[in-house]
Amino acid sequence: MADSTEANESLVKKEPELPVKDPIVSRSTSGIMLLCALLLTFSLAWSLYDEAFGQRPWKGMQQQFVSRYSKYLRSIKSQSGETEAKVKENPEYQTLDEEAKAASEKVKADIAEIDRKVAQTQEELDAVTEPFQNQRGKLTVINYNVEMASGGAKEKYRQQAQQKMSELVEVDLPAADGSGKKTTQKMNYVQLEKRFNDARDQKARLLGEKADLLKEPTELAKKRDDYLKHHMTGLGPTQIDGLLRKMEQFDYSILPHQISVNEFNIVDRCEVCHAGIREPLDLRPEDLAPDGPGKKPDSFARAFVSHPNKEILQIHTPDRFGCASCHWGNGRATTSDEKGHGRHKFWLWPMFEKENTEAGCQQCHAKDRVTQGADTLNLGRDLFSQRGCVGCHRYEGFDHETDSLSATRQSISQLEDQITGNQKQIR
Numbered sequence: 438m439a440d441s442t443e444a445n446e447s448l449v450k451k452e453p454e455l456p457v458k459d460p461i462v463s464r465s466t467s468g469i470m471l472l473c474a475l476l477l478t479f480s481l482a483w484s485l486y487d488e489a490f491g492q493r494p495w496k497g498m499q500q501q502f503v504s505r506y507s508k509y510l511r512s513i514k515s516q517s518g519e520t521e522a523k524v525k526e527n528p529e530y531q532t533l534d535e536e537a538k539a540a541s542e543k544v545k546a547d548i549a550e551i552d553r554k555v556a557q558t559q560e561e562l563d564a565v566t567e568p569f570q571n572q573r574g575k576l577t578v579i580n581y582n583v584e585m586a587s588g589g590a591k592e593k594y595r596q597q598a599q600q601k602m603s604e605l606v607e608v609d610l611p612a613a614d615g616s617g618k619k620t621t622q623k624m625n626y627v628q629l630e631k632r633f634n635d636a637r638d639q640k641a642r643l644l645g646e647k648a649d650l651l652k653e654p655t656e657l658a659k660k661r662d663d664y665l666k667h668h669m670t671g672l673g674p675t676q677i678d679g680l681l682r683k684m685e686q687f688d689y690s691i692l693p694h695q696i697s698v699n700e701f702n703i704v705d706r707c708e709v710c711h712a713g714i715r716e717p718l719d720l721r722p723e724d725l726a727p728d729g730p731g732k733k734p735d736s737f738a739r740a741f742v743s744h745p746n747k748e749i750l751q752i753h754t755p756d757r758f759g760c761a762s763c764h765w766g767n768g769r770a771t772t773s774d775e776k777g778h779g780r781h782k783f784w785l786w787p788m789f790e791k792e793n794t795e796a797g798c799q800q801c802h803a804k805d806r807v808t809q810g811a812d813t814l815n816l817g818r819d820l821f822s823q824r825g826c827v828g829c830h831r832y833e834g835f836d837h838e839t840d841s842l843s844a845t846r847q848s849i850s851q852l853e854d855q856i857t858g859n860q861k862q863i864r
Contacts, residue, residue: 495709495771499689502712502741505725507684510677512730518674521665530664537657544650551647555640560611562636564619568606569629576601576626602626672717680717691771696759705759705768710777713741715750749810763797764788 524530579601583594605623612618624632665673672680688694694712696705713720720743722734744750753763761768766788770776779787789796795811802808807815821827 533661540654703759707760
């Protein structure tokens with residue numbers, strides 16, 4: 438019996454007391470985990486850097502523009518103030534100023550009285566509006582139920598409407614003497630509606646009277662301001678202060694400076710970097726030099742200048758046409774000037790060179806004999822005609838009068854042939 442037990446035990450495969458060498462158990466993975474953690478940290482740091490700086494180089498350009506433009510505005514503010522002071526010393530301006538002040542002083546007391554009445558009326562209107570609107574809303578629901586119901590239910594809703602019309606609502610009305618005290622009155626719907634309409638009509642009447650009184654002072658003040666505007670060279674101190682405040686609140690992002698024209702599927706971000714294109718001042722490179730106005734300009738200063746032809750901007754406003762539609766280039770790219778200007782090897786429409794800018798006009802104005810603002814293009818058309826190029830080289834749309842005449846002659850010849858053929862058939 439013991440021998441058979443021993444034989445059975447010898448047939449059973451015994452597991453070794455020590456486990457087989459396992460790389461997970463026998464070797465530490467802390468080094469691998471540390472390496473992976475470092476790689477993840479590096480990837481995160483690189484992603485954050487690329488998101489904040491690598492893919493947004495225009496932020497640095499915008500900061501340069503704000504700094505340089507603000508410095509330029511401060512430099513011309515004192516000069517602008519001196520110019521404005523000289524204009525205001527002009528006898529003609531002083532006469533206009535005195536007339537405007539006299540007209541304003543003449544109606545000052547009446548305007549103050551109207552403002553007091555308007556404020557008092559507005560208090561009454563505020564007190565009546567909420568209870569009146571609440572009652573009107575409830576009545577609207579009941580009247581809707583009257584229209585939708587039938588039989589006995591209709592009469593039931595009519596009675597509810599009558600009850601709601603006669604229901605008294607407490608309203609805290611301001612005192613008529615303007616003391617600020619309030620008196621509580623109970624009103625039904627008809628009284629609320631009348632009080633609301635009367636207060637609203639009274640406010641409109643008072644504001645109309647105020648507008649009539651201010652008409653003459655406003656016209657004289659506008660005449661004075663127009664005189665100052667037309668005799669000022671450049672912007673005044675107030676306007677410059679407004680531009681400085683705009684620079685202090687400058688939004689360093691794409692969206693406020695992006696042009697989107699959904700009608701033509703245009704998205705242009707050119708003004709994200711070229712931030713000075715539509716500024717009211719005529720900005721030159723030397724105005725925005727890194728060392729201060731009047732110093733040697735750099736590439737940034739040349740990028741921040743105003744558009745060279747403000748009249749063209751008024752005719753072809755960027756908000757409607759964008760920028761790349763005329764100048765070409767990739768108006769959506771912002772990661773580099775190479776991509777934005779379309780100089781990348783994968784972009785088919787690189788931006789026109791400075792000397793060839795007017796080529797963009799030819800895209801839409803090919804049939805115009807004269808294109809406003811395109812002097813070089815017009816000169817080329819003149820040479821094309823004067824040198825006789827049009828005799829051999831047909832230019833579609835350039836000489837449309839000749840094309841129309843040729844087409845008319847051809848039609849006449851065809852009609853004559855048709856008449857001759859008809860006469861032969863008659864004979």
